[in-house]
Amino acid sequence: MSTHDPHSDVVVHGEGELPDRFDDPGLHEHKPRQADVDPKVAKRVERQVLFLFTLSILGTIGVVWAYFALPPGETPDSMRTSNVVLGVCLALSLLGIGIGGNHYIKVLMSNREYVEERHEQRSSDETREIAVQMLKDGAQDSGLSRRGALVGAGLTALALFPLAIVVPLIGNVGEDWNVRKFKHTMWKKGTRLATDPQGRPIKASDVTIGDVWHVIPDGLNELEHGKLDEKAKAIVLLVRLDPRDLKSDQSPAGETWGYDGIVAYSKVCTHVGCPVALYEQQTHHLLCPCHQSTFDVADACKVVFGPAKRPLPQLPITVDDEGYLVAQSDFHEPVGPSFWERATK
Amino acid sequence: MSELKTPPSGGAKAAAATADYLDQRTGVGNAVKFFARKVFPDHWSFFLGEIALYSFVTLLISGVFLTLFFVPSMSEVTYPTEGVWATMRGVEMSEAFSSTLRLSFEVRGGLLMRQIHHWAALVFMAAIVVHMMRVFFTGAFRKPREINWVVGFVLLILGLAAGFSGYSLPDDVLSGNGLRITDGVIKAIPIIGSYMSYFVFGGEFPGHDLIPRLFTVHILLVPGLILALIGLHLFLMVMHKHTQYPGSGRKNTNVVGYPAVPVYAGKLLFNFFVVFGVIALMAGTMTINPVWNYGPYDPSPVSAGAQPDWYMLFLEGALRLMPGATEVMIGPYTLSLNVIIPAMIVPGILFTALAAYPFLEAFATGDKSEHHVLDRPRNRPFRTAFGVALLVAFFILVLAGSNDLIATHFHLSINDITWTFRVFLFLGPWIAFVVTKRICLGLQRKDRELVLHGHETGRIVRFASGEYIEVHKPLDAHERWLRVQHEAVRPLEIEPAEDSRGVRRKGYKADRMRQRLSQLFYEDRVEPVTPAEVAAAHGHDEHDEQHTAIEGHGQPAGVGASAHGAEPDGETAPDGRNS
Amino acid sequence: MKALAARRHDRRAPALLLLLALLLVGGAYAVLVPSSADAATTKTATADDVATGEKLFQANCATCHGASASGTASAPSLIGVGAAAVDFQVGTGRMPMQSDGPQAPSKPVVFDDEQISQLAAYVASLGVGPAIPTEDMVDPSKGDPANGMALFRTNCAMCHNAVGAGGALSQGKFAPNLWETTPTHIYEAMLTGPQSMPVFNDANLTPEEKRNIIAFIDEQGEVSPGGLDLGSIGPVSEGLWAWVVGLGLLIGISVWIGAKSS
Known part of the structure; x- marks a missing residue:
């Protein structure tokens, strides 16, 4: 129970008139810690800190020992052992110092609080006046105020100079800047469809209902240059549906882009370009694992859910003389995410 | 000056001579006089910034180690058929990926350093966010500290840039798909999108330039800027003198606390070991970014659970929530609002609100005076509620970015979750705002x-x-x-x-x-x-x-x-x- | 200890011990037998098996799949699905289905191995379909895990996650974790395409490639070189742990440092 009288703090001004605000009672009285008054406690804490620092020394020795004695080796087990022992010893070495030092500061270092005055950030009026005067003098000495044309030319030169750096620097960054490449892939008339990643050409007779085939153009794996660039655009997903389930595909009137229930669609999402690879056999839905755009393969790959707007472009396919699936042509529209001039010629 | 009875020891003499030597040439005495007994207020929440600082130092130390072994190149190599990692034998991969495997599996301590580096990055971003929350909710951004708030905000953005560029360096499937999404987002920029994509990737995605470019960004540009801005951040902090929590004897005109030497300097030193130690403990015991699970980048595969690191997850969430119907055609041109809104406009709003808040509040308050005593969050119901609302919006987006994992772990339908978050993204912040404000007012009434x-x-x-x-x-x-x-x-x-x-x-x-x-x-x-x-x-x-x-x-x-x-x-x- | 010692002298003890021994033998039988049973069915399915299988089918499956196994509105036809489909669906407990849901999850298995092989024999007798693979076809030690990983990444990882930890499909369906699935069941799943899963026929993934995939999965979900694997589900769990463990510990220590010593 406090013996403090709450009324005593309310300073009475004049005749019973109370102030608007309470007064700050001032800093707490400094209370000594146990370790300040009891040498035994201080001694104990000293021993604790000593122990922690010793632990750190042992940790460091442990790291060096483990470095030589526990190489990562050849198996996941030996790698894990090496990593765990090194990591835990390093942590001991560091935490021993960190916790020990902080413990010492908390308990044994003086904890007397000090008060320092603050000053306004702004400089004094006098300083400001001097500063302004200095600048004026400087301007005067420069003699520029009388030479307007010179200043203008100088500023223009300064403003233009960065171009000398930026143009060569930026100019090459985009290599050939030929953004029309977005609109074409390496699929062309007669390119065989091959399995990804093996590159085996696919026979139409091998494709059964309920299958899903991840497809690359035949010959992609043999490309010398830009293999990944081409692959990034050319990947295709091939499925065979029961022709009764196939509601529609993207073939224009009078043409057939599928073959006996087999349809091929670009695997690059029309949202932001993830591979839309997740095919649900029963619902014929294709799901993108990145942002969950869902496309209906049975219905021309139209979007049924998620952030994509456009259907996945269809690759027109047919079979060649040997029964292999081949492309009729390239895609009839750019694959992948939308860009500004996507639909232009 | 002193009247010591015992003659000074040899060590003391040497120290004095060194000090004299230095002072005559640098005037270091002035700096010592200025700093040595400068007072710093003490509170646990004032260490949050230090956690960020020291995880950055940890990043620098471990990062230097990694650069000694990492090869930032996209040229193709084949993992040796006798290599230590069975599932990679004979697999074609970029040099970046193969050197990452080598430094993880064959360089002694390499895996630990890689894991330290990545955990430190996650902790760095988390500490920045928590530090920023502390500054926000206590009003520490008020005059004269608005500029320092902006410096801190830029550091947050640079932290995101550092994290993102580093995350992509190993050239694995997971981060590669992240880059592919980035490419999709860049292409969505109206008019110049496709050229921007060429600008970033040096031609078509993925090209051959990206990893070396990201490497330069990651180890030179961004950390250089971060270092410079940390310097400015701390300089301004010392100039302003640290804020203090309200309490008896703590005034706007004073600063109450412990002197730099020995208490504050000691804590400053030892906290580094604490932060590094905790990160080392995490790196020793918990796997992070096991790129050998994902395999080298190839544009065809993708794995379930394709997500970025946590600090980018809100963007992923925004992209997942946006309905696709918003893509429109303007004549022959495509305007992908379904990408622009979630990837640029929503984060733009969140970040602008955050950066501009001090100026907004100063404008509304009409207050021109300096503030050095912090607010108790309850005493500023609007600000506290506004901050909580922003956080809730951010958190909902983070959850939306994890919706597939929520679906599998709680046996829910991913479609239902997406719809729920679509609604909650609008409702949640409002509810949070109203509830927080009521709680603040209630706490004040309790006071x-x-x-x-x-x-x-x-x-x-x-x-x-x-x-x-x-x-x-x-x-x-x-x-x-x-x-x-x-x-x-x-x-x-x-x-x-x-x-x-x-x-x-x-x-x-x-x-x-x-x-x-x-x-x-x-x-x-x-x-x-x-x-x-x-x-x-x-x-x-x-x-x-x-x-x-x-x-x-x-x-x-x-x-x-x-x-x-x-x-x-x-x-x-x-x-x-x-x- | 005393209580145990006292019980040892209880006259019911022998009976209890006998019961325990029986359970043990039964358990051991259950654990040891399936492999041989699998192998057996692939070789010889007698007319007897088919007949018993038909009885089992009529009692347990015909309600949904129809008396002639030609399917009803609620369940697909089983003609031509083959023994592999039955062994997978019944052997993982997915069938018989317990309740309607987005998909039939694996459950404790209802039938014993003999019954499963009899059911399989009956369904296989209805029409030609994929057979149960032999031990040799699914032996992980004979596969190439590196090739398996490359194939797994392209064909499986988008649903089952990079190392087979599982993932979400649409509308509450999911691709299950594969770490506990037996090689035979993995093979059968690829061959028959159960539920949402598409089929990977032998032209798409050759038997050898299927075995490579099994060899890859066999190595997953065990030891991670970096320490705890945190579920192998990627950056989300890493972020969660960075906050909970990393920031949790650091803020905890900060509070300790900032607290005044008593």
């Missing part, structure tokens, strides 16, 4: 209650008249000061639209807008207790009746208790033992 009537003691006393009453123990002066020290900011008052002659005043509209903003911020408030109210409360017998609403609404606070008049000798405890 008033305590100051006016003291702590409940649970002791019931019976008067001679038969009336029962609970004895309340008054707050001591320190406890009370904490609850009454703040100023309740009231909405701005402006001059009327027309002067006495009925002429419309110039600038009235701007003033009116400012007043509206100010009302939004400060209309609902609870005023701190005044001495008169305490006197009145104690003077009133039926002490339970005066809990009438104290908060003002549009006008200065009505004071319920004052109507009852003051009887200076009244006490809650009839027997006077309480006083």
